[in-house]
Amino acid sequence: MLAGIHAQLAPPRGDSYLDEGKRRLIRIFAMTTAAFIFTAPVVALEWGRPSGVSEHTSLIVAIVLGTMVQAIAVPAFYIPAISSLIYNKVVEMDMLVVISITAAYVYSIVAASLVFSGIELETKPFFETSTLLISLVLFGRLLAAWARKRAVKAVSLKSLQALTAMLLDQGTGAVVEIDARLLQYGDTIAILPHSQIVTDADVLEGTSEVDESMLTGESLPVFKTAGSPIVSGTVNGGGRLTARVSRLPGKNTITDIANLVEQAQSSRPRVQDLADKIAGYFIPV
Template sequence: MAAESPSVAAHVEMPIIGMTCASCANRIERKLNKLDGVTASVNYATEKATVEYDAITVQPEQLAGAVQAAGYQAVLPSDEPQGSVDEDVDDTAPLRRRLIVSALLAIPTLLLSMIPALQFDNWQWLALDLATPVILWGAWPFHRAAWANLKHGTATMDTLISIGTLAAWLWSLYALFIGNAGMPGMTMSFDLIPKAGEGADHIFLEVGAIVTVFLLAGRYFEARAKRRAGAALTALLELGAKDVAVLDETGVERRVAVEQLGVGDRFVVRPGEKVATDGVVLEGTSAVDQSLLTGESVPVEMHPGDEIAGASVNAGGRLIVRATKVGADTALAQIGRLVTDAQTGKAPVQRLADRISGVFVPVVIGIAVATLGFWIGTGEDLTFAFTAAVAVLIIACPCALGLATPTALLVGTGRGAQLGLLIKGPEVLESTREVDTIVLDKTGTVTTGSMSMVDIVSTGETTREDVLRIAGALEDASEHPVAKAIANAARDELGAPSAVEGFTNREGLGVEGVVDGHAVLVGRPSLMAGWSLPISDELDAAKRAAEQLGRTAVLAAWDGEVRAVLVVADTVKPTSAEAVAALKALGLRPVLLTGDNQATARAVAA
């Protein structure tokens, strides 16, 4: 028995240049899939080909050659320019300029042709002057694409557009120079049903011009939607750090670009900085805000040996981290890849639209020819038959057929990523019509996702104002999210805080300092124990009760006595109740999903 030939699975994404409609994507996809060992999907909205191939039998250059044989260009990853791209350059500007100029010329043409009261002597020659630049220059992208397709023996939606607009223009030239449409005093009224024998007396300049403007507008809004969706994904990926302080073998720091960071490198993360990449904490303890990845507003305490995710924000002390994943392997990059895969994939309804658009163009051209032959066969003159055939071509430009689904998918996934919603694939969007239950994460979805003061329990003669004035001033000097919640509450109620002297951040424990002559501690019970400060039963009970509800409780002490418990928590959004009610009105059953205890979940759900 002959041994099976080895195969090496490979994957490549190639930007495609020159596609103008879904028929183009369909044809390129067929060309690529004819190669042995190749499975390709071409998405018109993202202008990319995603190809799985056998690296033993097929080389990337063969893939690019197959695309070129179809009349388009493919950019292999190694061919992409390495320089930085100016993101401020608006690639839709040329198309917008073409659209505006064409619209300014086409609208007067339409008004002159449709309103007899505006048709002065020889108005038709002015209409020709206005419409000609629109049909020839404005529609040039369609003509160019149609010619490129013709050279490869194919037809696309651009073919219909080009033939239809040029046919209207050429017929108008015939009517003006050979027929009776160029005579002084010629008027043209708007009729729903054409009359036999009137073709040579009418011009169709407004048809070619307005159709061009509408199609240019569609292309422009499509390009703008792509740009915005791409910007949303770019914004997601740019949440990571741009540079990092790397430690060499001698412990000396040097600041480098994050792209130069390698697996195994040690780097420093200071309070307030973003973690450069995924890694493991080697030294230091700190609270780290991982809400980007987890949605949890409460910072996670990190200790040596803990795994830490890139793009997290260090809210506490200094950390030394060893990089374990860099570049495309990080959690943030995988999120971006998930969004990109969703945009590149095709929903079942999009595949159906692609198949229809692949046969639509030749069918329409066939119908136009059949229309021409039918009217000639029934005894109508050539002008009437030709008018009917041109009408078939003009109205049969099915841009929405191949554009609606991929553009909706592109915009939906891009906007979702911008709002923190990851859509796994195109089939997910299409299947939402069958959804009957919606699961809502608590933190950041039903709740605000940010900490705020919810309660203060004090002992003896200590008032709420005393606690906010003294503890709030000390916490105002800290970067910790819990400290910020306390400081913000103090500012809201009392205004600007008092000055702090001798501020010290005790990593993983709390903060110390002097406020208005009082030696103040704010933090965990272990910080109080370090100063041999006992906690009263009343405050201990208040702290435990708050923690049972999933809230964060810190202790405040000054002048040698623990005086208060400050309770901080994530609060329910003001709009959550309305949103849940709206979901119920849609027939959906909302379910709250949380890692907190049952008491917290029930309190939020209520």
């Protein structure tokens, strides 16, 4: 019944945290670019309006573009700030930004309406304030997202997981390269010189020095012989080792550390809690 069916392994999963960082960077880049594109004409008309452009025309352009920038701020600032206030009863830093841009935008809308009605105001509309503030804060977040993505990529632990393993056939002694996900407990694998160790195992034969700096930070290699444990992600030295698999890929030391790192990165740092607490005192002022 299974004749003609060709099964194959699914492609290996990527680093979910790294992928999320890429998506976040692209999303913030798109919002920042759009915000600056809409902000530039508003600032240009306010700081150096051409002689042929009337005040009413300048205000109409500022209202349209300022509203578009304000729309960009809704998912970036308004929704997170209001959601945090309603569900978590916490006033975050985003709320300070929301209050600032809302006050500037609402005043500018009201002032523009009065100008169109022929009422002279001492303080004229300043749409450039809200648009420029939104653009600059988004630009700061873009830089932070870019720096965070580079840092995560540099220390991505799951990238240390080798994708293939050298399986040793006990009957013939032949070495066959297989997908690391096909390994089973007790399989015998060959660790070739200067290759990455695919998963946690115990050395059966051979001697070599293994670079464990990714795990311990120690720059000097560690001597391994029969009976010594070896850890996934570390790099073998100049000797050849034969080892028995003790933990499977996906459930080895690399996975344990990566899961701990992801849990730590997904939790709120104490500094952020302190900043939000301080922001709660500033808002009434």
